[in-house]
Amino acid sequence: xxxxxxSKPAWKRRLLGLALSTGLGFSGMAGAAEVxxxxxxxxxxxxxxxxxxxxxxxxxxxxxxxxxxEKLAIEQINAAGGVLGRQIEIIQEDGASDWPTFAEKARKxxxxxxxxxxxxxxxxxxxxxxxxxxxxxxxxxxxxxxxxGLEQSKNVIYTGQEATQQxxxxxxxxxxxxxAKTFYLVGSDYIWPRxxxxxxxxxxxxxxxxxxxxxxxxxxxxxxxxxxxNKIRLKKPDVVYSSIVxxxxxxxxxxxxxxxxxADRQTxxxxxxxxxxxxxxxxxxxxxxxxxxxxxxxxxxxxxxxxVKAFKERWGDDSVIGDVTQxxxxxxxLWKAAVEKAGSFDVDAVAAASAEIxxxxxxxxxxxxxxxxHLWSKLRVGQWQADGQAKVVYExxxxxxxxxxxxxx
Amino acid sequence: xxxxxxxxxxxxxxxxxFSGLSLFCVFLLMALGLxxxxxxxxxxxxxxxxxxxxxxYITWMVSKLATETWPWMQDFYFPLAVVLAFAGTFVxxxxxxxxxxxxxYSRPLDTLLATWGLGLILQQIYRSTFGPREVSVVMPxxxxxxxxxxxxxxxxxxxxxxxxxxxxxxLLVVILxxxxxxxxxxxATTQNRAMANAAGINTQRVDRFTFAxxxxxxxxxxxxxxxxxxxxxxxxxLYIVDTFLVVVFxxxxxxxxxxxxxFGIAQSQSILEFFLSGSMAKVITLLTxxxxxxxxxxxxxxxxxxx
Numbered sequence: 001x002x003x004x005x006x007s008k009p010a011w012k013r014r015l016l017g018l019a020l021s022t023g024l025g026f027s028g029m030a031g032a033a034e035v036x037x038x039x040x041x042x043x044x045x046x047x048x049x050x051x052x053x054x055x056x057x058x059x060x061x062x063x064x065x066x067x068x069x070e071k072l073a074i075e076q077i078n079a080a081g082g083v084l085g086r087q088i089e090i091i092q093e094d095g096a097s098d099w100p101t102f103a104e105k106a107r108k109x110x111x112x113x114x115x116x117x118x119x120x121x122x123x124x125x126x127x128x129x130x131x132x133x134x135x136x137x138x139x140x141x142x143x144x145x146x147x148x149g150l151e152q153s154k155n156v157i158y159t160g161q162e163a164t165q166q167x168x169x170x171x172x173x174x175x176x177x178x179x180a181k182t183f184y185l186v187g188s189d190y191i192w193p194r195x196x197x198x199x200x201x202x203x204x205x206x207x208x209x210x211x212x213x214x215x216x217x218x219x220x221x222x223x224x225x226x227x228x229x230n231k232i233r234l235k236k237p238d239v240v241y242s243s244i245v246x247x248x249x250x251x252x253x254x255x256x257x258x259x260x261x262x263a264d265r266q267t268x269x270x271x272x273x274x275x276x277x278x279x280x281x282x283x284x285x286x287x288x289x290x291x292x293x294x295x296x297x298x299x300x301x302x303x304x305x306x307x308v309k310a311f312k313e314r315w316g317d318d319s320v321i322g323d324v325t326q327x328x329x330x331x332x333x334l335w336k337a338a339v340e341k342a343g344s345f346d347v348d349a350v351a352a353a354s355a356e357i358x359x360x361x362x363x364x365x366x367x368x369x370x371x372x373x374h375l376w377s378k379l380r381v382g383q384w385q386a387d388g389q390a391k392v393v394y395e396x397x398x399x400x401x402x403x404x405x406x407x408x409x
Numbered sequence: 410x411x412x413x414x415x416x417x418x419x420x421x422x423x424x425x426x427f428s429g430l431s432l433f434c435v436f437l438l439m440a441l442g443l444x445x446x447x448x449x450x451x452x453x454x455x456x457x458x459x460x461x462x463x464x465x466y467i468t469w470m471v472s473k474l475a476t477e478t479w480p481w482m483q484d485f486y487f488p489l490a491v492v493l494a495f496a497g498t499f500v501x502x503x504x505x506x507x508x509x510x511x512x513x514y515s516r517p518l519d520t521l522l523a524t525w526g527l528g529l530i531l532q533q534i535y536r537s538t539f540g541p542r543e544v545s546v547v548m549p550x551x552x553x554x555x556x557x558x559x560x561x562x563x564x565x566x567x568x569x570x571x572x573x574x575x576x577x578x579x580l581l582v583v584i585l586x587x588x589x590x591x592x593x594x595x596x597a598t599t600q601n602r603a604m605a606n607a608a609g610i611n612t613q614r615v616d617r618f619t620f621a622x623x624x625x626x627x628x629x630x631x632x633x634x635x636x637x638x639x640x641x642x643x644x645x646x647l648y649i650v651d652t653f654l655v656v657v658f659x660x661x662x663x664x665x666x667x668x669x670x671x672f673g674i675a676q677s678q679s680i681l682e683f684f685l686s687g688s689m690a691k692v693i694t695l696l697t698x699x700x701x702x703x704x705x706x707x708x709x710x711x712x713x714x715x716x
Contacts, residue, residue, distance in 0.1 A: 055541075056533060056536065057643075058646070060536060060541035061541045061542055061543060061641055061642070064540075064541050064542065189687070189688045216686045217686060217687060217688050218686075218687030218688065219687065219688055219691050221646070221647045222647075222687060222691075223435075223634075223637070223638040223639075223647050223648065224428075224431075224432045224435065224678075224679075226424075226425075226427070226428025226429070226431060226432065226568075226679065227425065227428055227679050227680075227682035227683045228682065228687065229428075230421055230424050230425050230428060230683065231683060233421065234413070234417070234421050247543070247638065247639040247641060247643070247644060247647050248647075249639070250543060250545075250638055250639030250640075251637060251638035251639060254567070254636070254637055254638065255567075255637060257553065257554065258553070258554065258555060258565035258566060258567045258568065258636075258637070259424075259555055259563050259565050260557065260563035260565075261563075276542065277543075279542055279543065279544070279545065280543025280544060280545055280639055280640070280641065281543075281545060281639075282546075282547070282548075284547075284548075284553075285545075
C-alpha cells in the first residue's frame with residue numbers, strides 16, 4: 001500500500017496543506033488517498049490511464065480507429081471536468097501487432113506506471129496474451145472488439161459484442177427475410193471465425209431448420225478465392241455467411257464482384273466488415289451485401305450524430321467509424337461512470353461497481369453493463385451502399401450477453 | 410457431383426480452369442522479379458513484397474489523381490499507372506542496389522538481413538505516409554465485372570487483365586535475357602562472374618540494372634494486383650511466401666523453372682481447393698513441395714552454374 005501523495009515533494013505537500021487549511025481547497029472533493037488505496041497513479045488533480053494498441057505492424061490497420069476513439073472520449077471527459085474532478089492523462093504504448101509485446105507493455109503499464117485503467121487490445125490473441133497480466137497485477141482492461149466469447153474476467157470489460165449477440169439475431173433476420181434454407185459458411189482460419197461458425201451452424205441446424213451446405217476456412221492473408229467462388233456457384237446456397245478478415249477480405253469481395261456475383265444474384269451476410277474495411281474494399285464492391293453488427297456510422301440518433309461530428313472534427317473529414325471504433329469510444333465513458341459510482345479508482349471497487357452501469361449517451365443508443373462484464377446491446381443489419389455507408393435494415397431489441405452459450409459449444 | 414447437368418459441370422470446369430490460370434499468373438508475375446535477381450546475383454531480396462506495395466500505392470495515387478483532379482482520365486489512367494509503378498520501383502531498386510546491396514555482395518546472409526530490414530523500414534514509411542488503413546483503387550469500368558460468353562460462365566475481367574500483363578512481362582524478360590546485349594552479359598555473369606569480368610563486362614552495372622529491373626517488375630505486379638486484392642502497408646507480405654516457394658521450387662537461376670513451378674503450384678493449389686478446403690489445400694501443396702525438394706534440393710530445373 002502506498003499513498004501517492006507521499007511521493008510528492010515536501011514543498012508541494014505543504015503548499016497543498018496550506019491551501020486546504022485556508023479554505024482554498026476543492027471543497028467536497030475526496031483527496032487522492034481516499035479514492036486510491038492501492039497505489040495507482042492518481043494525484044489530487046490527475047489520473048493516469050493506459051492506451052495499448054498496435055500502432056505498427058499488420059494490426060495497425062484495424063487498431064488505429066480504436067486509438068482515435070479512446071483519445072476522443074478521454075479529451076471529452078477532460079473537457080467536461082474529468083473523472084472525480086481529475087484530468088485524465090494518457091500513457092500510450094505500442095503493442096506492435098506482436099502478442100508477447102502486448103503482455104510486456106501491459107505489465108509495464110500496470111507495474112511501472114500504475115495506471116488506473118487500460119483501454120486496448122484488438123485481436124483475441126492479444127487479449128489472451130495480456131489477460132494473465134491483468135489478473136495477476138489486478139488491472140482494469142476495456143476491450144473493444146466483437147469476439148468469440150467463452151471468456152469472462154473480473155479485470156476485463158468487453159465493450160464489443162460476444163459471438164451470440166452478433167450472430168443469432170442476424171441469422172434469424174436473414175432466414176426470415178430471404179426465406180433462406182441453405183447456408184455456406186466461409187472464414188479465415190483462426191479461432192474467431194471457427195467459433196463463430198460453430199455457433200452459426202448450431203443455430204441454423206437446430207433453430208432455423210436449415211442446412212449448412214459448406215463450411216470452409218482459408219489461411220489468413222490468402223488472396224485467391226477463385227476456387228471458393230466456383231464452389232459457391234455450384235452449391236447455390238441461399239446465404240453465404242462470411243467471416244474472412246484482414247487483407248484477404250479485400251481480395252474476397254473484389255473477386256466476388258469480378259466473378260459476376262453481385263447482391264442481386266447471391267445473398268451474402270458478413271460479420272467481419274465494418275466501415276473501416278469498406279474503405280479498403282471499395283463501396284462499389286460491397287453494394288447490396290449485408291453486415292451484422294451492433295453499430296453503423298449511419299445510425300440516425302442524436303448521440304451518434306454528435307459523435308460522428310466530433311470524431312470528424314478531431315480526426316479529419318475523411319475518417320470513417322466502424323463498429324469497433326464506437327465500442328472503443330464507450331470504454332473511457334464506462335470507466336468514468338464506474339469510478340464515479342464506486343467513488344474510488346481502486347480496481348476492485350471499479351470492477352464491482354461496473355455491473356448495471358448504464359450509458360444513455362452511447363452513439364449506438366443505450367448500453368448497460370451485465371454482471372458478466374459484457375454489454376447489453378442491440379444487433380443491427382446494415383446493407384452496404386456504393387458510398388461506403390450502410391443502410392440499417394433491421395434492428396433487434398437489447399440482447400443479453402451470453403459469453404458461455406449453452407448448447408452452442 | 411450428382412444432380413448437375415453436364416452444361417453446368419462444363420461451366421464450372423472452365424471457370425475452375427481459369428481460376429487456376431489466374432493464380433498461376435499472379436505467382437509468375439510476383440516470382441519473375443525475384444527469380445532474375447536471385448538467379449543473376451544470388452541475392453535473396455526479402456524486401457520484394459515492399460517493392461510490390463510501392464507499385465500498388467503508385468497506382469492508387471494515380472487513380473486518386475485521375476478520379477479527383479482529371480475525371481476525363483478515369484478510363485485511361487490504368488496503363489499510365491502501370492508504367493509509373495514500374496518507373497518508381499525501378500528507380501528505388503536502382504538506389505537500393507547502389508547504397509546497400511552492392512556493399513554486401515560476398516555476404517549472402519547479410520543481404521538477407523539487410524533486405525529484410527529494408528522491408529520493415531519501407532512498411533513503416535508506407536504506414537506513416539499513407540496511413541495504416543487499406544486504400545481502394547477506383548477501377549475503370551472496363552476492368553470491373555465479368556465477361557460472360559454463355560449464361561452460366563463468368564470470366565473475371567481483372568483476371569484477364571492480370572493474365573495479359575503477366576504474359577507481356579514474361580515476354581519482355583525473355584526477349585531481354587535471350588535477345589539483347591544486356592541478356593548476353595547477364596547470362597555470362599551468371600555462368601562465371603570472374604570470367605565475365607575479365608572479358609570486359611562491367612558486372613557491377615549489369616547487377617545494378619538487373620536488380621532495378623527485378624524491382625520494377627515487382628512494381629508492375631503491385632499495380633496489377635490492385636485489381637484483385639488489397640492495398641495496404643503490408644500487402645506485399647500476402648504474396649511473399651508463395652513467391653519464395655515458387656522460386657525455390659523452380660530452381661534458382663532458371664526462368665523456365667520458375668514458370669513451370671508457378672504453374673504446378675497454382676494448379677495443384679487451385680484444384681485441391683476445389684475438392685478440399687482452403688487450408689487443407691495449402692497444407693498438401695506445401696507438403697508436396699517439401700517432399701520434392703527433399704529429393705531435388707536444387708529445385709525442378711537447376712541450371713549448370715560454375716561456382
